[in-house]
Amino acid sequence: MVLAKDVETPEGRVLCGKGTILTGSLIDRLKKMEITHLTVEGHPVTEEGEKTLAEELHDIDQRFSRVKHIPPLMHLKKRIQERAIAARKE
Amino acid sequence: METDKKAHFRKTLREVKTLPTLPGIVVKLTRMAEDPDTTTEQMGKVISKDHILAAKLLRLVNSAFYGFPQRISSLNNAIILLGFNVIKSLIISASIFEIMEEKDIELWEHSLGCAVVCSVVAKRLGISDPEEISTAGLIHDIGKVAIKMELPEEYEQINRMVQEQQVPMLDAEREILGLDHAEVGGWLAKRWNLPNKLVEPITCHHDPRLAKDEQLSSAVVHFANIVIRGMGYTHGDDIWVPPLSQRAYRLLGLTAVDIDEILGEIEDKLWDVKGFSLEIQAEQAPPQDNN
């Protein structure tokens, strides 16, 4: 797996540059520094800021687009979208 | 669909030989097995995150000559009965994807996610053995792996049809093979002598009306599959949440409040899934030996 973006500390210091090959031990070290998210090439992991909120909400709409006639699923969709919005605020 | 062709597919699928899993899982388990301090329980925890090894273990413990035919429906119990040495042998003999695709990881995460949702829902409903249902949730899509391994060309055609015509995978499977992965999964489970408690939820996870003795478990797996897909854990280009069976939903008896609370619990647990997934993907694949 290859990093698709630099891994930075909250202060903006670059710990690992884009293009670094991820190894088990590297991930362990990053975990110890309390890094919890990274973006790798080819395996899209939604990182905060990676997709816009609008994009994420649109994705959810798309997913549920063929079950609009099923009320419990529409409720589920609403809740999932609400949680996506709330997560961004953190 | 000519009956010969369909019969041919059936025959091929029934004789599935290898089911490979992600290399990272096998690497991790191999390392654990070689560490003298590893307990069976620890290995069980890792195996319970892999739908392929779980299916293999269940198949082994339920096979006629072990003495418990069609009896063992929970992974934890399979592990207690098989023991460390047999599990170690299983890991040694496990096969891995040599060329791992993104879709393989997606299916793995989807299966694990489904197991998590099953567990949360089953506990919420106060079902006495939630682990049985989460085991069913873990292996519910085993039919898809069989189709990929035994009918790779048709598998490609199916994926292409989903992509180009924007139809659900289930429809593409029925069009190209005359059967779907739920059916295939159910046959495999029956062939492997798994108890009905697992066979029915696998067979009925898209159409719970087909369930007879295990209506509640089938309803849980059906619902869990929908929820996990709703949360984005899909497989391949079929991103659409499938329809919810009204009858199944009524059987579950969940209220809007239940759903809200379940979602919260699931989200927490899914962080672990994602983290574990990254860890597994980062493990170096073992070197190929060419004797």
Add this chain to the structure above:
Amino acid sequence: MPMQRILVAGKTILPSPEGKLVLEAKGYQVITCARLQDAVGLILEDPPDLLITEKGFDGGNHDQDLIKAAKGCLQKANIPIILALDSGELLTGLDWDHFPVDDFIIKPVVPEVLLARIQLAQSRMIRVFDNNPLSRLPGNTSILRAIQKTIDSAEPHGVCYIDIDNFKPYNDRYGFSRGDEVLLMVARVTVNVIEELARNGSFIGHVGGDDFVFIVREEYIKPVCDRLIANFERVKNMFLNAEDIKAGCFIGKDRQDKTTTIDLPSLSIAVVTTTGNKYRHYGEVSATASQIKHYAKSLKGSNYVIDRREHQ
């Protein structure tokens, strides 16, 4: 008689086709594997009747992995194992504790000699008498011998007698076939717990019916008994129907043949500790065990009792 299948693990054992033909002519089916993964897979899914492995199979310690897999094979306890070696290995000496095989043969292998060894190994297996036909665990003769050995040794051990409470009413209700499954389950759970927690210096035997005996060093008595009971309690529901699980009991006949409420099956373990020269003959151990067992069985649910101290 069904075709005997021989797994040959390694390419140097029967390098030429003639060797294989000699065996096949006598009715054996010979399967060759060069890789550990394939050999272990075969043992797991379709165990052979006999294993021949070369020392150094598939590089490094894989010969031992393979031997362990064959020994751990549940369906066919005691698959005879023959180890193929270079004569040089014998000169430097081999620690047979690391290679618990039944026979060895020197390379280059003379096919007729191998054939004779195979036939002898199989005949010897038939003479191994004493094992319980259901659980494949050692039977009475081996058990008494093991207890005597324990008494004679200096180190403190626990000789533990397992009894399944309410087994007969369970058997009556669910049938003998299911009853057999429960016996097998208890055997497997016991073997696995001891294998994991107390591998060294332990022994496990099956007297017959629902009576098992295991011997562990004193420091392992509690952890083994606790885990054994915990695992039994976890797995036992797989062998009961939903109605009985919910009720926590069922209607059946007690020992006096009276119809009454019967509790679900549980385990009672009577532990006799052997220290110093407390006992001299295995009969004495059995006698003490009987008293403890009587008490253990009177307690509700699964329990173990060590020489009159109570544990639940």
